[in-house]
Amino acid sequence: MSPSIMLLSLLFLTCMLVGCEAIRFRGITPMPANPYPAPADTPTLAPALLTPAPTCTVSPMSSVASASPTPTFGLPLPQPTCVATPQWGLGDVWNNESVHTRLGCPVGEQVGVQGDEVYFQNGHMLWRPDIDLIYVLFDMERPGGWGACVDTFQPTDPDSDPTIVVPTPASGGPIYTQPVSRFGKLWRENAWLRERLGWAIKESNKRGATTIVHFNGAAQDFERGTLFWNGKVCFVLRTDDMSWTMY
Numbered sequence: 001m002s003p004s005i006m007l008l009s010l011l012f013l014t015c016m017l018v019g020c021e022a023i024r025f026r027g028i029t030p031m032p033a034n035p036y037p038a039p040a041d042t043p044t045l046a047p048a049l050l051t052p053a054p055t056c057t058v059s060p061m062s063s064v065a066s067a068s069p070t071p072t073f074g075l076p077l078p079q080p081t082c083v084a085t086p087q088w089g090l091g092d093v094w095n096n097e098s099v100h101t102r103l104g105c106p107v108g109e110q111v112g113v114q115g116d117e118v119y120f121q122n123g124h125m126l127w128r129p130d131i132d133l134i135y136v137l138f139d140m141e142r143p144g145g146w147g148a149c150v151d152t153f154q155p156t157d158p159d160s161d162p163t164i165v166v167p168t169p170a171s172g173g174p175i176y177t178q179p180v181s182r183f184g185k186l187w188r189e190n191a192w193l194r195e196r197l198g199w200a201i202k203e204s205n206k207r208g209a210t211t212i213v214h215f216n217g218a219a220q221d222f223e224r225g226t227l228f229w230n231g232k233v234c235f236v237l238r239t240d241d242m243s244w245t246m247y
Helices: 003-024 088-094 097-103 181-189 191-197
Strands: 111-120 123-128 133-137 146-150 203-205 208-210 213-222 225-229 234-238 244-246
Touching: 088 097, 088 213, 088 225, 088 234, 097 225, 097 234, 111 181, 123 181, 123 191, 133 181, 133 234, 181 191
Parallel strands: none
Antiparallel strands: 111 123, 111 213, 123 133, 133 146, 203 208, 213 225, 225 234, 234 244
16 A cells, blocks of 8 residues: 555544544533532631620639539548648538538648728628738529639729719618728629629628728638638638538
8 A cells, every 4th residue: 555545544444533633522511520510618607706704813822624523413522631730620620521521631821811801782892901802792592603803902092983873772781881991892803793782781880880890710721712701700712612601
């Protein structure tokens, strides 16, 4: 076969293959490079609005983060084995099984406290000057019933706010007023506490009526709480569930 005839044969065979290829795939839509469209961006959710909580920190000697698991109801709690045990009046309170099984062992020495306190419509404030804390007590025996706030009061701070209008007392009822000094600063600067506690109550004494009551007491910190004596009663402040009681 001559070269020219061979060349014509190759050209004819090439045309036939191209034509068959076109016939074979005619009418089929080519697959796109990416058959799955890119997903739309997930909308960013606006952050939830949270009710402001009091600017309070738990006593560094009693951290909520290290609280023990909630005990199983009906089973006795283990008796703590302590190197040292509380003495005198605080020791009498701690020796109650319901107290020492919850508080654990002491983590500091018993200290004398010359503090102040204020009673409110719905709670109580106690100043502990040795560690610059103000204990705020709400509902006794209920979880979350107390907290500890850092005392930021300075001598140059105003004692009260003259623009705050005190409600007129009912006949024969308690005398309400705004708290003053360090208690007043905490109360005025924290709307949540102000609503929760209500007005301060004036206490009667030999000189008339006063808001702040001074006391000579004692305090001691434990693994899971604090014992705080105000000269009259002992407050048991627990950090396993932030509940409290008194003896």
